Amino acid sequence: MSGDTLREEQAIRRTTDHLVQVFAGTHSAEHVESVMQAAYRRFDGLPVRDFVPVMVERIARGELTARVAAPAPAEPAPAEPAPTQTAPTQTAAPSDKPADVRPETTTAVAQLAAVPARMPSRKVLLPIGLGVAVVVVAAVVVVNLGKTEAPPPAPPLxxxxxxxxxxxxxxxxxxxxxxxxxxxxxxxxxxxxxxxxxxxxxxxxxxxxxxxxxxxxxxxxxxxxxxxxxxxPFSSPMAIATFQPIADLLTKAGVVKQGPVPTFNIGRYLELVTTDTKWDQLTGNSDYRVDKNILISTTDPRTSNSAAMYLAITSYVANGGKVVHGATAEKNVLPLVTQLFTSQGYTDNTSEGPFNEYLTVGMGPSPMVWIYEAQFVDAATRGQIKPGMVLMYPSPTVMSKHxxxxxxxxxxxxxxxxxxxxxxxxxxxxxxxxxxxxxxxAKVAADHQVRVATDLIDVVDIPSYDTLEHLLDSVGKSYG
CATH class of the missing domain: 3.40.190.10 (Periplasmic binding protein-like II)
Incomplete structure (x- = not known):
């Protein structure tokens, strides 16, 4: 399923939820959902999708509103006696149509109304000029029949x-x-x-x-x-996306602690990194027996903020639980933090790349991925989180303030x-x-069954911009 399709379906779901609330007093949730889906199906097979959710909402809202406002059927009027005289054939009966509505226009309205509710599933390509003409005719008909002035155009955005x-x-x-x-x-x-x-x-x-x-x-x-x-306007703590077998394996190794949410001990992790421990050397490993160093996959520290946040946390732990400040502290932590990045090989420029690989490829290439918590929750709202995918929180962590x-x-x-x-x-x-x-x-996370940390306690400060830049520049030079 493409990203555009996922965004479209997510927009349809959110619009449905919104209309359920809007019409809660007049229509059941099931009815609103049925009307939305029927409107959505009208656009099956159409190649241009940019405004489909907007049009679906308008169709559904119009139908739901019309059903609320529809008056009760009127009592039939008593039949009048048939006239005893025949009206002169040469005199036309007065018309109750407005003078500016021609017969062919009324016929066009009837033809438009007769269009089937569901569009054909096969693609029907109409000339662009014809499509525009239909829209213009429909607009003119509505204005003429209603005898109302068109609203003034909205000011440009x-x-x-x-x-x-x-x-x-x-x-x-x-x-x-x-x-x-x-x-x-x-x-x-x-x-x-x-x-x-x-x-x-x-x-x-x-x-x-x-x-x-x-x-x-x-x-x-x-x-x-x-x-x-x-x-x-908003923020997101840093987190780690992994898989249940990896979380279980690292729990046995003393890196992960289970609780309301799994936490990942950065200090214990750095011990495994400095001793060059491989995945297949972990006791009881039967799910991920590979001859690779135990490393979290990150983005490129030369371009990406999420990698900078990873450096901020690991440098804090490597510096004895203190924010790095000054040339001496920078020099002391550089060998370790440099190893964390250069041992990974290729890294992406933005956090979108490694997380998309996590969602689509599985744990083979990247058993642990450094992400923003928001990415995992957002993926859950899109239905992209599969069984066995796990969100862990590093201890300590940092809050990324957008x-x-x-x-x-x-x-x-x-x-x-x-x-x-x-x-x-x-x-x-x-x-x-x-x-x-x-x-x-909290409601979004609960609705999509994502276990998130409600109280973030173990949060540390980020080094100053200048210190962070010194560290990142030094790491960047090691790439050659």
């Missing part, structure tokens, strides 16, 4: 351009998010990049806002662009909307992000 971390791409492309911004008069156009790329190499003059995935990157952009304002830096007034408008608009905050939770309303996130 303000286009706001932003560069964002790739893990937020699905959120901004969600049709409900697009509509929520449009309701506020805004159309957001986005490009995605690694968060470190956004801070260091992306030409920000082309954008109205920058939205990396960490506070240090955001603060660096503020400093570079001399911007005093920032917004942190920081929006407005570069002008339009970007500031988007930052304020994301931070204060209740609908956008709810939609962010549906994409797995922890927003200001913790209940929204």
């Amino acid at each position: 303000t286009i706001v351009r932003g560069v964002i971390g790739s893990e937020k791409k699905a959120f901004f492309e969600d049709l409900q998010v697009v509509r929520a911004f449009a309701d506020k008069g805004v159309k957001v156009e986005i490009e995605s990049a690694g968060s470190r790329q956004i801070a260091t190499s992306v030409d920000l003059s082309r954008f109205d806002f920058a939205f990396p995935s960490s506070a240090p990157a955001g603060e660096f952009i503020q400093r570079k662009r001399k911007v005093s304002t920032k917004y942190t 920081t929006l830096v407005p570069l002008n007034a339009s970007g500031d408008r988007v930052g304020r909307l994301l931070s204060t608009d209740a609908q956008l905050q709810r939609l962010a939770a549906e994409h797995g992000f922890r927003s200001a309303d913790v209940d929204d996130f």
Whole structure:
């Protein structure tokens, strides 16, 4: 199933849930779902899918509203006696149609109404001009018959351009998010990049806002662009995506601790790394007997924020449980943290790549993947989490605070909307992000049966931007 198909079906599910709430007092949930599915089936086989969820919602909402508003059938009027005289044949009966509705127009209405409710499953390609003509005729007919003025055109949307971390791409492309911004008069156009790329190499003059995935990157952009304002509309702790056999194996090895949510001991993990322990050397290993080092798969530390967060945690543990600061501490931790990255081989530029491989390939190439918690929860809402997939929390962990830096007034408008608009905050939770309303996130996780940490206690601070950059630059040089 393609990503576009998954996004379309997710939009249909969310719209169905919304209409169930809207019509809760008049229609059962089963009826609303039936009407939505019937409307959705009308678009089977059509090649252009961009606006299908929007059209399905309009059709279903119209039908449900019409059934609520439909009056009771009127009592039949008593029959009048037949006239005793025949009306003169040369006198036409007065018409009760408006003068501007011609007979052929009325016929067109009847023909449009006679179109079958379900579209044919095979593709029927109509000339573009004919399709436009049908829409125009229908609009003219409605205006003429109703004798009402067409509403004034809506003011054009303000286009706001932003560069964002790739893990937020699905959120901004969600049709409900697009509509929520449009309701506020805004159309957001986005490009995605690694968060470190956004801070260091992306030409920000082309954008109205920058939205990396960490506070240090955001603060660096503020400093570079001399911007005093920032917004942190949502956040996500770092996590590890793995599989049940791997979690069980690492539990026996003392790395994973079972509980309400599985936790992953970074200190014990680093011991296995420094002793070059292989998977097939673990006691009782019958599920993943491979001659590979025990390593978490990450993104490229030269471009990606999630890799920087991995470095922040591992350097903290390697530094004796203290945030790295100063040249001496940096020098002491560099050999180990460098090994964590260079031993992996190829790494992707953004967190989207390794997580998609986790979802589609299985545990063969990457038994453990470093991710944002939001990615796992979002995948669960899409139905992509399969039995046996497990979410673990590193101990300690860090909170990745998605920081929006407005570069002008339009970007500031988007930052304020994301931070204060209740609908956008709810939609962010549906994409797995922890927003200001913790209940929204908890409900999404519970509804999709994802065990998440409700109280994040073992959270450590991130090094300063300059220290983090020194470490990342040094690791980057080791790649050659």
